[in-house]
Amino acid sequence: MQPLSYLNTTAGLVWTIACIPLGIIITVLSYAIINRVPAKWLCDYDEEPSEELLSGKRISFFPTGIIAAVIVTAALVLCRLGFNKGFDIYFCTEALIIFVCLMIAISDLKYQIIPDQFTIALGILAVGLSVYDLVRGFKILHSVWWSPLAGAAVGGVIMLLIGYIGKIAYKRDGIGFGDVKLFFAAGVIGGFPGTIYMFLLSVITASVFFAVIMITKKKEDHTVDSEEKTENEEMPDADKSEDSEKEPETEKESGGGYLAFGPYIAASAVVYFALFDLIHYLVGLYLNLF
Numbered sequence: 392m393q394p395l396s397y398l399n400t401t402a403g404l405v406w407t408i409a410c411i412p413l414g415i416i417i418t419v420l421s422y423a424i425i426n427r428v429p430a431k432w433l434c435d436y437d438e439e440p441s442e443e444l445l446s447g448k449r450i451s452f453f454p455t456g457i458i459a460a461v462i463v464t465a466a467l468v469l470c471r472l473g474f475n476k477g478f479d480i481y482f483c484t485e486a487l488i489i490f491v492c493l494m495i496a497i498s499d500l501k502y503q504i505i506p507d508q509f510t511i512a513l514g515i516l517a518v519g520l521s522v523y524d525l526v527r528g529f530k531i532l533h534s535v536w537w538s539p540l541a542g543a544a545v546g547g548v549i550m551l552l553i554g555y556i557g558k559i560a561y562k563r564d565g566i567g568f569g570d571v572k573l574f575f576a577a578g579v580i581g582g583f584p585g586t587i588y589m590f591l592l593s594v595i596t597a598s599v600f601f602a603v604i605m606i607t608k609k610k611e612d613h614t615v616d617s618e619e620k621t622e623n624e625e626m627p628d629a630d631k632s633e634d635s636e637k638e639p640e641t642e643k644e645s646g647g648g649y650l651a652f653g654p655y656i657a658a659s660a661v662v663y664f665a666l667f668d669l670i671h672y673l674v675g676l677y678l679n680l681f
Contacts, residue, residue, distance in 0.1 A: 394472035406471050414464030421493040422452045432506040450501055469665035484520045485664050492657035499653035505569035510576050517579035538582035545586045546578025547571055570652045577660045588670055592659035
């Protein structure tokens with residue numbers, strides 16, 4: 392049943408409205424779980440948990456939780472409209488996948504770590520949905536049996552290549568192995584060539600985010616420079632001479648640090664499901680041009 396036709400039915404309207412409290416519940420649970428999982432989950436294997444991690448009060452729901460709840464609710468609505476009557480298994484599994492992806496995004500943004508437990512959960516859901524899709528003969532996600540395997544291989548290889556290229560270019564690890572494992576699990580869902588679409592979506596999502604960050608940072612730096620200029624103009628000459636003798640502060644060089652790419656992989660998986668039909672329709676239109 393088409394999304395708009397489904398929305399005009401009583402069941403469709405009820406399911407769509409039900410996505411609102413469901414989105415709020417998923418978001419609240421995600422924040423609660425991040426605050427309560429063992430501290431070791433949010434550390435590297437060779438690190439000891441910090442006092443913040445041991446305190447159990449790691450992240451506040453406000454204000455980011457409100458934004459997350461809106462995004463999760465919108466994703467659930469789009470998933471339900473795309474996988475509606477007769478495809479309840481798809482929708483319920485996708486809701487769980489969104490739940491896990493949100494926890495992955497939170498943990499990677501906050502601590503630059505993707506707990507293996509979350510990746511394993513995503514992998515189990517991905518394998519379960521893929522097997523259901525193929526065994527039942529729907530073949531919505533995968534047209535052939537080897538598609539999930541190819542998707543996992545492509546996802547893992549792409550991340551390994553990015554990490555290898557980053558290490559050559561910057562002489563340090565730019566991508567954590569958690570990202571490799573995450574894209575391996577997400578690739579099972581995307582299949583082939585869906586995983587390639589997911590990778591492109593993750594790159595676009597990351598680019599938009601970094602563009603916003605750079606614009607915001609540029610505005611903040613401009614404001615700070617203006618304030619410092621005003622203070623210098625008002626400062627007596629004696630104080631200016633003292634400040635001029637001070638050595639400029641140098642930015643502390645970091646010996647490593649990973650790019651937190653996990654949130655964008657998780658976001659791409661959610662977007663891929665939420666806009667599944669639209670993405671494949673647009674790709675089909677593009678391929679028909681050749």
